[in-house]
Amino acid sequence: FCTSLDLLISQQSLTFDFVRSRILDEELKKKSSVNNVNSVNNVKQEANAFSVFKFQCYNCGKYGHKRSECRVKKKNTRQTPGTHQSYKPGKPKANYVAELAEVNAVADVSTHEFNDLKSTTEESSISFLLCTEEKTANVLKNDIGNCVEFVIDSGASDHFVNDMKYFNGGYITLKNPIPVVTANDGIKLIATKVGTVVTECFTIQNVLFVKGMKSNLLSVKRIERKGLKVTFEDGQVVVSKGERIVFQMTSFGKMYMAKFKLKNVDCAAHKACTTNEQNVLWHRRLGHPCDGKLGHLQKEGYIDSVQQKQRDILCETCIKGKQSRLPFKENLVKTHRVLELIHTDLCGPITPTTHDGKKYILTFIDDFTHFTMVYLLEGKNEVPKFVMEYVKMVHAKFNTKISRIRCDNGMEFNNNILQNY
Structure with missing residues (x-):
């Protein structure tokens, strides 16, 4: 982290205001480089x-x-099979055409993340119309109260809103924002969030937030996929389910618009879905402090973006850093006398050999006293001989018998000679 190096070589005294300003400056540099x-x-x-x-x-x-x-x-000309230039799946095209006086742009959008969120198998391209600025101003100038106004679009494959205040049912931030390229002077739009709009008569799910759009759009395809029927007649569009009319829109020029009143949603589930990005950002900037430290800094006036009711941050890095492995279970089996348990093993062949040609080492360790004996062998076939020699020696020395011998069950120990012994 280059800011830490600047702080170390700086001659100024380290204060909280100085460190915070250096961190914010570094973040602005990184964002500007990415935008360039x-x-x-x-x-x-x-x-x-x-x-x-x-x-x-x-x-x-x-x-x-x-x-x-x-x-x-196409004219009736003879064409060689295989020479016709077909549509390539990797280059989506607009599927909606309208008059230039009414349509300002046609766009295509695709992303794997939003396809997984929608849990659908259709194509991921999105085509929609955007109203001109003059018409949008005429439509929205009479907007009063807590309402949302939509334009129904038969060419759109998803719902869109241009303001996050309409997400009264919660939203999530897309890890990979969806780029939207319009044909109108190369305007670039980005869909960064997806959420739910709750009105007093229905709920719209999987709505994309695109900053810079001139109007909100309702997709006819999405409405019909929910089992509703969309009918265009007599200058109106009627959305119904069976015999019940859900809502209807009147035409504005050659477009259909309707205004819905948003429902006041104030519940714990909505608060849990709403992410507090500023809290998480300051938590990471300050080195993952506890919630009490953030509250103290807010009281002192150093930071002002931390919300008191949402200061509890679920940080994955902090959780992993505090994890610890449980201790190993202690071996409760302990010996209480000499020769109750003998550990033995064979090591080799060892190079170079000894001066008298020994290549293997046979060890015996008493578990109670840790008394150790080592024998040098020329080959594995000598193991039974030295095992019997060791048993006789310790029996004479300690005047007691061996209860158990623990080994790795190698063939040098698991043979007929020792089993019969």
Whole structure:
């Protein structure tokens, strides 16, 4: 961490305000460097995405597109099998077309994370329309109270909102934000969160938050997938389930808009779902202190973003750091006399050999007294001989018999000679 090196070589006295300012400056540097890299990549993508084809179409004779992209009905010309340029799955295209006076952009979005969240198997591309700024101003100028206004879009594959205040049912932050590239002057939009909008008549789940959108969108595809029926007739769109009408929208120009009153949601589940990102950020900046330390710093006026009711932070790093392994169970079996338990093992062959050709070492250790005997052997076949010699020697020395001999059950111990002995 480069800031720690600057602090060590700095001649200033270390105070909390000084350390906090250095940490914030370092974070701003990192964010600015990431944004510069992303802007360079976006410029390269725009140059490739919006380049104009300058040659003539072989189908209609017009300039600006290829024969494979031509919307005019193909002529009855002979075509060699396999030469037709088919649609490539890796390059999604817009599936909604409207008049330029009404539509301002068409966008495609794809992400593996949001597909897993929706638990669906359809394509991940998202196509939707955005209203112009003038029409949006006319629609929203009469907005009063705690309401949310939606534009229903038959070309959108997901629901969208442009303000997080509509997530009264909770939300989560996407680990990998979804980039949204529009065809309107190369505008870049990013979907960073997904949540739930709870109105007084229904609940909308899996709604994407896209900052910078001019209007909120309701997807006809998502509505029908929930078992509802969407009908467009007489300048209105009616959403119903069986004989019951859920809601209806009136047309505004050539678009359908409706305003719904948000439901006041104030429950423990909603508070638990709402993440306090500022608390977690300061917890990491200050070296993972306890909750009491954050509260003390807030009282002293050093930080002002920590909420008193949500100071309890579930930090994965802190949990792993406090984990400890249980102690091993003590061996309660202990010996109480000499030769009650003998440990024996054979080691070898050892190189170089001794001057008289010994290559193996045979050890005997008494568990009670730790009395140890070592024998040098030329081969494994001598093990039974020295085992019997050791048994006779300790029996004569301690005037008692061996109760148990513990070994690794090698073939040098597990043989007919010792078993018969």
